[in-house]
Amino acid sequence: xxxxxxxxxxxxxxxxxxxxxxxxxxxxxxxxxxxxxxxxxxxxxxxxxxxxxxxxxxxxxxxxxxxxxxxxxxxxxxxxxxxxxxxxxxxxxxxxxxxxxxxxxxxxxxxxxxxxxxxxxxxxxxxxxxxxxxxxxxxxxxxxxxxxxxxxxxxxxxxxxxxxxxxxxxxxxxxxxxxxxxxxxxxxxxxxxxxxxxxxxxxxxxxxxxxxxxxxxxxxxxxxxxxxxxxxxxxxx
Amino acid sequence: xxxxxxxxxxxxxxxxxxxxxxxxxxxxxxxxxxxxxxxxxxxxxxxxxxxxxxxxxxxxxxxxxxxxxxxxxxxxxxxxxxxxxxxxxxxxxxxxxxxxxxxxxxxxxxxxxxxxxxxxxxxxxxxxxxxxxxxxxxxxxxxxxxxxxxxxxxxxxxxxxxxxxxxxxxxxxxxxxxxxxxxxxxxxxxxxxxxxxxxxxxxxxxxxxxxxxxxxxxxxxxxxxxxxxxxxxxxxx
DNA sequence: GCAAAAGTGTTCTCCTTACACCCATGA
DNA sequence: TCATGGGTGTAAGGAGAACACTTTTGC
Numbered sequence: 001x002x003x004x005x006x007x008x009x010x011x012x013x014x015x016x017x018x019x020x021x022x023x024x025x026x027x028x029x030x031x032x033x034x035x036x037x038x039x040x041x042x043x044x045x046x047x048x049x050x051x052x053x054x055x056x057x058x059x060x061x062x063x064x065x066x067x068x069x070x071x072x073x074x075x076x077x078x079x080x081x082x083x084x085x086x087x088x089x090x091x092x093x094x095x096x097x098x099x100x101x102x103x104x105x106x107x108x109x110x111x112x113x114x115x116x117x118x119x120x121x122x123x124x125x126x127x128x129x130x131x132x133x134x135x136x137x138x139x140x141x142x143x144x145x146x147x148x149x150x151x152x153x154x155x156x157x158x159x160x161x162x163x164x165x166x167x168x169x170x171x172x173x174x175x176x177x178x179x180x181x182x183x184x185x186x187x188x189x190x191x192x193x194x195x196x197x198x199x200x201x202x203x204x205x206x207x208x209x210x211x212x213x214x215x216x217x218x219x220x221x222x223x224x225x226x227x228x229x230x231x232x233x234x235x236x237x
Numbered sequence: 238x239x240x241x242x243x244x245x246x247x248x249x250x251x252x253x254x255x256x257x258x259x260x261x262x263x264x265x266x267x268x269x270x271x272x273x274x275x276x277x278x279x280x281x282x283x284x285x286x287x288x289x290x291x292x293x294x295x296x297x298x299x300x301x302x303x304x305x306x307x308x309x310x311x312x313x314x315x316x317x318x319x320x321x322x323x324x325x326x327x328x329x330x331x332x333x334x335x336x337x338x339x340x341x342x343x344x345x346x347x348x349x350x351x352x353x354x355x356x357x358x359x360x361x362x363x364x365x366x367x368x369x370x371x372x373x374x375x376x377x378x379x380x381x382x383x384x385x386x387x388x389x390x391x392x393x394x395x396x397x398x399x400x401x402x403x404x405x406x407x408x409x410x411x412x413x414x415x416x417x418x419x420x421x422x423x424x425x426x427x428x429x430x431x432x433x434x435x436x437x438x439x440x441x442x443x444x445x446x447x448x449x450x451x452x453x454x455x456x457x458x459x460x461x462x463x464x465x466x467x468x469x470x471x472x473x474x
Numbered sequence: 475g476c477a478a479a480a481g482t483g484t485t486c487t488c489c490t491t492a493c494a495c496c497c498a499t500g501a
Numbered sequence: 502t503c504a505t506g507g508g509t510g511t512a513a514g515g516a517g518a519a520c521a522c523t524t525t526t527g528c
Contacts, residue, residue, distance in 0.1 A: 014251035060323035086297035208499040444479040446525040
């Protein structure tokens with residue numbers, strides 16, 4: 001027995017499809033989340049994730065890149081689909097299915113380019129305000145995913161400038177996991193991947209000795225992306 | 238500057254929201270995929286994933302459970318959201334965003350309960366037919382996810398009957414990964430989790446000696462689900 | 475008694491961990 | 502010269518991998 005598909009297309013109720021971005025940033029000390037203010041009748045001036053509607057002619061990936069660009073003017077951002085949220089009551093205005101993407105950007109890049117069309121602000125993960133709808137659940141899931149992902153891949157790069165030092169990267173990992181790591185073991189494990197290229201330049205102004213900058217070996221990184229490593233001591237996560 | 242949200246709700250074009258299920262099964266030897274025949278004008282009698290439309294009053298989880306139940310009459314199935322597919326051209330009839338769920342069931346359970354409303358069939362993963370739309374990409378992603386998940390959690394249970402033997406579970410893992418595993422190391426690693434309860438009963442009829450049945454310790458399993466283990470020799474995956 | 479699958483133990487190696495000292499530099 | 506953070510080496514313990522023989526029982 002076959003399903004009469006064409007009939008079904010016509011009788012189905014359609015649904016609004018939105019997209020929300022969980023945007024993580026790192027300022028050198030703390031992990032941060034980028035939020036925007038939204039004005040909605042009942043809930044005026046609530047902070048929320050940056051979001052938007054999926055347009056008729058664009059894919060979800062395109063929509064997520066567009067929406068991120070509208071806010072930050074950044075392209076080539078690490079962006080990954082996280083989960084789709086579709087509870088009928090999640091948006092009290094009208095039923096909306098929202099596809100959540102999570103993004104990693106470095107705060108420096110962003111600050112130059114912020115769009116004035118939005119009232120946006122970085123929040124420490126420790127001090128998040130009340131969020132719109134089910135956005136808190138999205139953030140929760142995103143941080144969990146970030147932890148998992150960072151524990152398996154050296155994904156932390158994406159949150160740092162192109163040139164970064166190993167101590168910076170370590171601080172980032174410590175911020176993500178809320179735990180202290182041993183610098184000797186961390187740098188050994190990291191360098192053993194051969195994904196980092198040491199530069200001649202040293203970081204100035206922060207420490208007296210100065211730490212060497214590294215950059216990522218893009219090619220090798222892409223090739224090895226699906227290689228599972230283990231960036232964490234066993235006790236954590 | 239605030240976004241005028243209410244205005245935006247009214248002017249957005251809506252979209253069909255569907256759901257597709259990648260249903261894995263295991264028959265003791267091979268990993269299988271459950272497909273249904275769909276009749277669509279241009280592409281008559283194409284095999285496809287089991288799918289359906291998300292109804293106005295139901296959540297995505299509810300929809301995925303309902304759709305699976307319609308086909309298999311099974312409840313309490315392992316079901317997990319995989320990814321949402323939204324390319325504008327993925328469905329030539331009309332733009333449809335599809336949320337893919339992946340499901341694990343054991344073939345025995347299913348065979349008694351199959352609904353006659355669908356023409357459904359198990360396919361070996363080695364011999365999949367051409368699939369509708371982007372369903373092949375969904376299957377691809379699902380098998381990858383199954384491999385990852387199985388490498389970290391003893392999730393294979395879900396594909397087996399309630400009582401199962403360790404050699405059965407090993408065969409399942411070998412089917413998932415397409416690799417042979419050492420039975421001594423496999424059973425040691427598995428038993429070290431203390432997630433299995435040995436039963437007094439032995440499997441009859443398959444081997445002469447007979448293997449002891451085990452069942453899972455549900456409580457412990459749920460508690461430890463997020464514990465990452467490592468069920469695979471390093472070389473694999 | 476033999477074929478076929480079940481079940482079990484040990485050694486070696488490598489990765490992980492824990493831990494402490496010297497180095498370079500700016501003030 | 503001293504304070505601050507950067508950078509490296511090593512020894513001990515544990516987990517993973519490789520590997521072979523005994524057990525059970527249906528035929």
